[in-house]
Amino acid sequence: MTEVNTDLLVSVLRRAGERGATAADGFLIEDTSFSASVRLGQVDTVTHSREQRLSLRVFAGKASAAASTSDLSKASLERVVDEATALARVTAEDPHAGLPDPGELIDRVPELELEDRETAERTPEEKIETARRAEAAALAADPRITNSEGAEYFDRRARYAYATSHGFARGYATSSFGITVAPVAAQNGEMQRDAWYTTARRRRALEDPEAVGRTAAARALRRLGARKVKTAEVPIIFDPDMAASLLRSIASAAGGPSLYRRASFLLERLGTRVAAAAVNIVDDGLIEAALGSRPFDGEGLATRRTTLVRDGVLQSYLLDTYSARKLGLASTHHASRDGAGVGVGTTNLMLLPGTESPEALIRSVKSGLYVTELIGYGVNGVTGDYSRGAAGLWIENGELAYPVEEVTVAGNLLQMFDRIEGIGNDLVLRERTAAPTLKIGRMVVAGN
Amino acid sequence: MSEPERQQPERFFSNRFNVTPQLMERLLGENLARRVDDADIYLEYRVNEELVLEENVVKKASRHVSQGAGVRAQAGPRTGYAHTDDISIANLTEAAHQARAIADRAGESGTLAVPGRGRPHDLYTLAEAPIVTELARKLDLLRKVDAACRAADARVKQVIVSLASEEIVMLIATASGWTVGDVRPLTRLNVTAIAEEGGKREIGSFGGGGRVGFDFFLEAARWQRFASEAARQAVLKLDAVDAPAGTMTVVLGPGWPGILLHEAIGHGLEGDFNRKGTSAFSGRIGQKVASELVTVVDDGTIANRRGSLNVDDEGTPTGRTVLIEHGILRGYLQDRLNARLMGMAPTGNGRRESFAHPPLPRMTNTFMLAGGDDPGDILRSVANGLYAVSFGGGQVDITSGKFVFSASEAYLIENGKVTRPVKGATLIGNGPDALTRVSRVGHDLELDEGVGTCGKDGQSVPVGVGLPTIRIDEMTVGGTAV
Numbered sequence: 001m002t003e004v005n006t007d008l009l010v011s012v013l014r015r016a017g018e019r020g021a022t023a024a025d026g027f028l029i030e031d032t033s034f035s036a037s038v039r040l041g042q043v044d045t046v047t048h049s050r051e052q053r054l055s056l057r058v059f060a061g062k063a064s065a066a067a068s069t070s071d072l073s074k075a076s077l078e079r080v081v082d083e084a085t086a087l088a089r090v091t092a093e094d095p096h097a098g099l100p101d102p103g104e105l106i107d108r109v110p111e112l113e114l115e116d117r118e119t120a121e122r123t124p125e126e127k128i129e130t131a132r133r134a135e136a137a138a139l140a141a142d143p144r145i146t147n148s149e150g151a152e153y154f155d156r157r158a159r160y161a162y163a164t165s166h167g168f169a170r171g172y173a174t175s176s177f178g179i180t181v182a183p184v185a186a187q188n189g190e191m192q193r194d195a196w197y198t199t200a201r202r203r204r205a206l207e208d209p210e211a212v213g214r215t216a217a218a219r220a221l222r223r224l225g226a227r228k229v230k231t232a233e234v235p236i237i238f239d240p241d242m243a244a245s246l247l248r249s250i251a252s253a254a255g256g257p258s259l260y261r262r263a264s265f266l267l268e269r270l271g272t273r274v275a276a277a278a279v280n281i282v283d284d285g286l287i288e289a290a291l292g293s294r295p296f297d298g299e300g301l302a303t304r305r306t307t308l309v310r311d312g313v314l315q316s317y318l319l320d321t322y323s324a325r326k327l328g329l330a331s332t333h334h335a336s337r338d339g340a341g342v343g344v345g346t347t348n349l350m351l352l353p354g355t356e357s358p359e360a361l362i363r364s365v366k367s368g369l370y371v372t373e374l375i376g377y378g379v380n381g382v383t384g385d386y387s388r389g390a391a392g393l394w395i396e397n398g399e400l401a402y403p404v405e406e407v408t409v410a411g412n413l414l415q416m417f418d419r420i421e422g423i424g425n426d427l428v429l430r431e432r433t434a435a436p437t438l439k440i441g442r443m444v445v446a447g448n
Numbered sequence: 449m450s451e452p453e454r455q456q457p458e459r460f461f462s463n464r465f466n467v468t469p470q471l472m473e474r475l476l477g478e479n480l481a482r483r484v485d486d487a488d489i490y491l492e493y494r495v496n497e498e499l500v501l502e503e504n505v506v507k508k509a510s511r512h513v514s515q516g517a518g519v520r521a522q523a524g525p526r527t528g529y530a531h532t533d534d535i536s537i538a539n540l541t542e543a544a545h546q547a548r549a550i551a552d553r554a555g556e557s558g559t560l561a562v563p564g565r566g567r568p569h570d571l572y573t574l575a576e577a578p579i580v581t582e583l584a585r586k587l588d589l590l591r592k593v594d595a596a597c598r599a600a601d602a603r604v605k606q607v608i609v610s611l612a613s614e615e616i617v618m619l620i621a622t623a624s625g626w627t628v629g630d631v632r633p634l635t636r637l638n639v640t641a642i643a644e645e646g647g648k649r650e651i652g653s654f655g656g657g658g659r660v661g662f663d664f665f666l667e668a669a670r671w672q673r674f675a676s677e678a679a680r681q682a683v684l685k686l687d688a689v690d691a692p693a694g695t696m697t698v699v700l701g702p703g704w705p706g707i708l709l710h711e712a713i714g715h716g717l718e719g720d721f722n723r724k725g726t727s728a729f730s731g732r733i734g735q736k737v738a739s740e741l742v743t744v745v746d747d748g749t750i751a752n753r754r755g756s757l758n759v760d761d762e763g764t765p766t767g768r769t770v771l772i773e774h775g776i777l778r779g780y781l782q783d784r785l786n787a788r789l790m791g792m793a794p795t796g797n798g799r800r801e802s803f804a805h806p807p808l809p810r811m812t813n814t815f816m817l818a819g820g821d822d823p824g825d826i827l828r829s830v831a832n833g834l835y836a837v838s839f840g841g842g843q844v845d846i847t848s849g850k851f852v853f854s855a856s857e858a859y860l861i862e863n864g865k866v867t868r869p870v871k872g873a874t875l876i877g878n879g880p881d882a883l884t885r886v887s888r889v890g891h892d893l894e895l896d897e898g899v900g901t902c903g904k905d906g907q908s909v910p911v912g913v914g915l916p917t918i919r920i921d922e923m924t925v926g927g928t929a930v
Contacts, residue, residue, distance in 0.1 A: 049530070049532075050531075070515055071533070080513065083511050090509060090587060091507060147724065147726055149847075184847055193845065193847035263651060376854055376874050376876075377840050377841035378874035387927065389843070389850065389926070391848075408926025444929075446924055
């Protein structure tokens with residue numbers, strides 16, 4: 001594991017103590033990234049960036065405040081400490097506020113292979129060439145691919161360090177790499193855009209750029225000739241990426257902040273059925289080289305594998321120390337740091353695969369919608385009410401018949417998870433959140 | 449930052465980082481000019497403060513400082529961009545070299561673009577910037593809003609009040625020798641109410657703000673209205689029935705429902721998509737894309753509005769751009785790059801989230817001009833349909849033109865009367881033809897309260913929208929009641 005320097009954090013925490021903070025913790029991110037986009041074979045935009053941010057949380061007894069800065073000069077850091085300690089004096093006492101108990105902190109940072117240590121760094125030209133190859137494959141896939149929003153290659157290296165005023169100081173380093181391609185298909189005056197991507201912690205684990213380009217092209221092409229359908233209540237199949245979006249909504253409702261605010265449809269549902277019996281959902285932060293993995297959470301607690309839903313029954317919420325204390329529970333080690341302090345975040349969140357192939361799931365539908373894209377923000381986290389714009393393919397007699405657009409799919413998330421009638425065997429952890437193909441018994445499709 | 453510095457970006461960056469306009473110009477001249485078609489150096493210093501009250505007490509207070517510089521070089525359609533959050537001469541020089549590599553690589557250099565100069569506006573000079581208003585006054589307001597929201601209805605069980613204040617000091621130097629700075633205040637008060645009754649829970653949210661001082665919230669009983677509106681929306685939804693599903697007549701209320709314009713046509717008229725030919729509106733200037741009742745403008749020059757700017761993030765003064773005039777598509781929203789490549793003038797719509805992002809053509813305040821109809825008459829003209837007055841977010845697929853926006857407060861219209869509230873539902877349409885079905889336009893144009901944030905390519909910027917009451921004859925409503 002790469003050594004991450006925690007001295008700066010430790011000195012900032014020491015100053016907070018001198019300024020009257022009774023406890024404090026700090027998080028430091030240093031990040032270097034590069035991206036290159038290519039459009040129609042020409043370089044479009046090349047970006048080099050270097051960023052750093054130190055965020056600090058201070059406690060004055062049971063009151064707390066947060067501050068952060070991207071200016072790590074001595075004068076600026078002193079100002080941040082002073083501002084945070086001053087702010088803590090104006091916030092109210094909160095009996096649940098505070099750092100985790102020192103005994104809970106991780107003692108050994110596990111090696112999760114989150115950093116690509118291949119020595120030969122690629123040149124910008126080679127990276128641009130990777131994006132060019134991906135786009136070229138999309139453009140060559142079919143004469144109807146007539147235009148492109150471009151292809152992008154990116155890489156990012158980051159170092160994280162966390163320290164607390166009770167002496168904890170640990171860090172880790174990560175890398176990530178990705179390629180995306182967004183071709184445009186056209187036919188008879190109609191234009192359709194779609195995209196595909198690959199992303200990984202190690203460059204070698206990226207999919208072949210040409211394969212990404214061809215998949216992107218196929219996705220754009222299959223949308224040509226899309227039409228609206230009649231309003232109806234029908235079975236819906238969500239492709240893996242769209243099924244993963246449903247999982248993100250569940251995770252948000254299972255998050256401590258939504259729960260203690262009583263703003264969640266999973267409130268008071270621990271130990272009860274929240275999904276069909278075949279549904280199992282886990283959050284596993286210890287998978288080697290996975291994008292969502294991290295050795296410890298935003299409060300220094302050991303990452304682990306959490307079962308959220310087992311056989312359709314809600315087993316656990318997602319909690320940081322504060323929301324856990326509010327709810328009278330223990331932290332599930334899901335604290336995440338953002339600019340404004342500490343929140344809750346998942347690691348590698350997955351709905352576990354079933355046994356049916358995606359083709360078999362489609363074959364099981366006489367008339368219904370296979371959803372490949374969702375747009376908009378029509379998810380109500382308090383009630384679970386769900387209504388989003390959708391595009392995809394109409395299923396007729398078990399076959400994908402024609403593309404569909406300008407429709408909505410609507411229901412309620414609890415009802416939708418209860419009505420899961422089929423779970424695909426095609427789980428692939430392509431991103432931090434992943435699901436297999438899911439079949440939901442019925443939802444309302446609104447169109448003509 | 450001290451008071452005089454806050455008014456003078458040039459002095460601010462020179463005092464704090466030893467980076468003067470002269471130095472920026474020299475850096476551009478030595479490293480970029482004559483090798484590229486356009487180049488600029490953008491410096492930014494930003495302070496954000498957020499105060500959050502929940503469970504009757506102020507629980508969260510945070511303050512964030514970020515600073516940095518972005519250097520951009522352009523040759524033909526290519527952009528090299530490098531940014532650093534350590535503003536020093538050495539880093540700026542390195543960034544200039546990285547950005548320039550893009551131009552050198554192609555071995556091509558053209559004539560330098562001359563950006564549209566002009567006087568920057570003076571749209572938000574404030575007696576006291578919201579970021580410097582003393583905490584005690586802010587905390588007092590949060591407590592009063594909390595109490596007012598709870599007092600509005602006994603079914604309100606949770607209230608979250610947040611007050612965000614921001615100030616950005618920016619300075620941009622372009623390769624053609626034009627240096628301009630801006631100091632941008634921004635504030636927003638937001639109230640979220642959670643109502644409970646008989647085991648049912650619902651959420652209501654209301655807020656507003658702009659490039660205004662803290663006292664804005666105290667004027668015209670604004671904070672009381674924000675508090676009672678959040679409570680009213682939450683309680684109202686407890687009794688909401690399922691929204692209808694299918695195609696029907698939709699009446700949109702004035703103000704924030706203008707998000708329709710933002711999604712249905714605004715994004716599709718941004719210069720980048722049209723230069724690339726990937727927008728559903730590409731090549732359609734001069735064509736009819738809306739009913740003749742419809743005139744839509746984007747105006748970044750309205751004093752104190754959330755979407756307004758004295759100059760855009762490329763140094764071009766903002767303007768008022770007519771997008772649709774009596775149904776005919778008239779113009780695009782342009783940054784410097786896309787304007788140059790399309791042979792058009794920049795419109796002052798080059799915006800970026802921060803120094804860490806290259807500018808893109810973006811909207812400012814986008815709204816439809818008022819028509820002549822009485823809003824009550826418009827509602828009475830509808831036999832059966834949906835009346836939507838408040839919305840959550842929206843999204844658009846630029847290429848296919850399909851857009852959505854999600855109603856958070858809506859009612860059934862039955863026999864010309866507004867009747868039962870319905871649950872939230874997404875409305876979906878096709879940008880190039882949705883506005884052709886606008887059959888009535890009210891005389892009641894309103895701009896939104898100042899809450900909008902627009903996302904594009906991972907960059908968020910504050911925007912405004914506005915709309916009079918309008919009737920759209922056919923729109924698909926994504927409810928569950930078949």
